[in-house]
Every structure is written in C-alpha cells, then in structure tokens.
Amino acid sequence: MGVLAVVVVIVVVVVATNSGDKTSTPTKPAPAGSGATSSQPSSAVKKTPRALPAIRLAGRGKQASPTFTVTDGLAVFHSTCSSCSANFAVELLDSSGQTKDLLVNNIGTYDGSKAEGLDAGRYRLNVTADNAWSVTVTQPRHASSAALPHAYAGKGDHVKGPFNADHAVKVQGTNRGQGNFAVEVLDADGALQDLPFNEIGTFNGSAVSQMINGGPYYINVTSDGTWKLQLSKP
Template sequence: MSDTPTTPERPSDSPAPPPPAPPAAAPSSATPKPRSALALWAMIVGIVAMVSAVIPGLSFAAWIPAIAAIALGVIALIRRTPRRGQALTGVVLGPLAWVTAIIVSVGLIAGLSGGVDDSAGDDPVAVEEAPAPVAEEPESEPEPAPEPEPEVVAPAADVVYSGTGDTILQIELPAGPDSIGIATIAHSGSSNFAVWSLDGDLNQSDLLVNVIGGYAGTVPFNLSTAERITAFEITADGAWTVTLRDVLSVRELPASATTTGQGDDVLVYFGDATVADLAHTGESNFAVWSYGASSDLIVNEIGAYTGQVRWPAGTALVQISADGAWTIALQ
C-alpha cells in the first residue's frame, strides 16, 4: 500500500443518462364504462318514451324520447358495448313508443272532436227550440165517448085475416114462428064467440077469447117455447077479423104514470118493483098477469075492483083481461 495521496477525479461534464422508464401500466378495467352507460341510457330513455306514449297528455311529445332511445341504442350497438341487451331494448322501445304515441294521440283528438261536435250540435237546438217559460194550464180530462144509442128495430108488418063463422085459421106470425104472438081480435055476432090457439098437431093450447056477442080486444099467445102455435080455431056466428102483430108494436106501461084502457089488452113493462093502484069498472072477470122472469097473477077478481098491489120488477109482458074500463097507476 502506498502513502501517496490519491487525487480525486473530477466529475465529468457529460450529462447523466436518463433514468429508466417506468413499466407500462396495465389497461384499466374502468375504460368501457362510457360505452356501458350509453346502452343503459338507451334502455332508460326507451322506457320513458313508452310510458309517455301511453299517457294521453304526454303522448304528443313521446316521439322525442323515442328518437333519442333509437339513436342511443344504435350508437351503443355500433361501438359494440358489452351490454348489447340494454341497447337492443332501447332500439325496440323507441319505435314501439313512437307508434303507440301516434295511436293514443289520434284517439284523443278523435274523442275531443267528437265531444265538441256533440255539444255543438245539441246546444243550438236547445237554444232555438226552448220556448219562453209559460204557466202550463192543467189538461182537461177527455170527455167520455158518448154511449152508442141502442139500435131501433122497427116492428114487423101486421098480418090481417078476416072471415065469417066457424073457421080453422092457419096463421103466420109477423116476427117468425118462434116469436111471441099478439092478436087483436074483433067479432060482430050475437052468439058465442071463442078462439082457441092450436099447435102443430091441431091440439088446443089456450082459450084466448070466450064471450057472448060482440068482442074487441088484444090477447097474447105462443108464450111458451115448448109448443109452436100454427092455427086458430074460431067459433063465431058473425064476421070476425084477426090482426097478428109483432110484440115490438105493443104499447109501454110507464113507471110513475097512469095507464088506462078498455077490455082485453097487452102492455110491456120495463122497470123496478113498485106499488100499483088498480081499478076496474066492468061486471065480469078482471085479471092482470105479468109474464117476465116468472109468471105472476097480480089481480084476479069478478066485477068492479079498486085496490093497491105489489108490482114485480123486470121486463115483462102484461096481460089484462077485462070487460070494462080499467086503470093502472104505478108509483
């Protein structure tokens, strides 16, 4: 080892070499985040567009997010983002929202225009036709229709027979063979005068007249439907006449009135039960029969009579047998 001092070397004026470059950093995993966010936004905007399309008030503006969803989804697909499903959702929801918005908007416009048309069509009619308020008069009750008057049936024409002495007289009733017969009979002889009604077998049915000498009166016959009168048996010594009449030609016995007559007669009664005052001034039999719902013998006396009796109700044919004047006063 030497004791000679060592002279230190002067540092060189040349620059020092650069330090070695640091190793390259590994690729960061956060690099694809912008692309993933793009796909996510495409899906979100598509959903917003679809929701807006189905809301009537927002459907008119739904096309804006619909176009945005389509654009974002297409860009995300071009950049090949790893979340392709979200990008496809945005691309599908965009057109679907657009079509839905159009349908909803058209329907809303049609509904509004229809409502406006209806209200516009109704209002003028109501204004034009509405009259000024007036006090309504109560409607008068309709007058009842007048009851039709009963048809008036004219009586059939009389059938007149005449002869002298005893005769079997074949007859025809004016209103038909089954109708009630009314016979007005007259005789001008001085001996017995009798008239019997005969049935179809010429059997005697009822003794209608049986007097001595002259006679004038009216009697009923053919009152029963069990037998049909077809002839009269006349016993007479003088001239006689038989006038057959329709029962409709018989005069009425009015209620609350007085009816008078002479000899045999026939009347018709329509009314209620009442009280009758009867009188007769003859000398022979005085009898009053009422033929209605039942046959009632009201009076049966000989000679003069005055009395008060019950008079039955209902429609009835009244036969009076008398040889003098008589009176019937109904109360």
C-alpha cells in the first residue's frame, strides 16, 4: 500500500506540472478582406462649395438702400424699374459712403445687369427712381465655364459668362442701338482684362482681347439695343 500511494502522488505532481507549462500562441493579424477594421484614418469626403445666397434690395422712389455684405471677388447687380418714366440711377457706395461706381443711369424703364470686382466688406446703394425698383446682388462662384467657340446674345446691359480662354479670345460683335456699345472682359475676381469694343450706335466688327490674368472670364455688355457676340480662339 505504501508503494502504491507514492506512485499516485508522483502521477498527480507530473500532471499538475504539465498543466502549468502551457505557453500562449501569438495572435495572427486578420487577413485582408476578413472584415477587420483598419486603424488608419479614412480620407475626408470632399464637399461641393455652396453657392453664395442672393441679396435682394427693393424700394420705391429715391432711397438709400440698407447696407449689405459681400465676399471678395465678382459681384453681379441686376437692377429693374419696370414702371420708371424719368431718371433711374443706381450708385454703389463703399463702407465710408464714397462712390464706388455708377451701376445704372437710364431714362425710363430698365432691366439690366452689371458686374463689379469688389473687396470683401459692407456696401449700400443710392437709388434715384420715380417708381418701384429692385436690385438683386449675386456672387457667382464655381460655375461651369463654357469652352470656345461660344456665342452670347441679348438686349440692353447684361453680364455673360463664365467662359474659358488661354489668355486671349477673338470677339466678333454686332450691335443695333443708338447709344454706347461697350464690351468689357473681366476675370473671375471682376478685374478688367480688356475693352474690345467702345462704340456709339450700330456696330459690326471684331477684335482680339488679350488677358493678363487666367480664366475663367466674364463679359460686361453696355447697350441700349440688341447685340450678339461670337467668341472664338484667336
């Protein structure tokens, strides 16, 4: 019996010793495509720039408009006075009350637009009218640009664009009117690049405009009649 007890004790000791010698197996990394998440940050989703909201001003008769704020760059002023019979004038003033430009100076009804290159800040309008008027200010950004050749047509004062060109564009223009016919090429910030036409009355001709700054570009048209422009590579 004594020998048997010793054998049992030895067996128990061996089993206990073996059970404590187990080593842990290192964890293998999950294979690609196994659904495991990566610790690396994902690339940010690019957002399409949002269009700047339009600024709408309206009144009746001679008035100074409320102040409004614009960002740096091109601003388009669309002015209307559908029942005016006398002088309709829209003067743009800066934050100190000084004249920036005379946007409109017309006798009778009017519906037209003009583009300006402005610094960011506060502005207001001095409006002269004998009836109800409205001015809408827009700031076109990230608009799709037309490729050359491209044609524009209209009646009266208008802003057209944008269009792309490699620092030069041939402008073929016609105008049927009695007053000033002027065409300005502006860059995307509203800076004047060239004045291909500045004529009086009916006109039919062409010119090559050379632009200092890169595109896209816009066109400021001044006219009291109907006009057409054909833009092409020089």
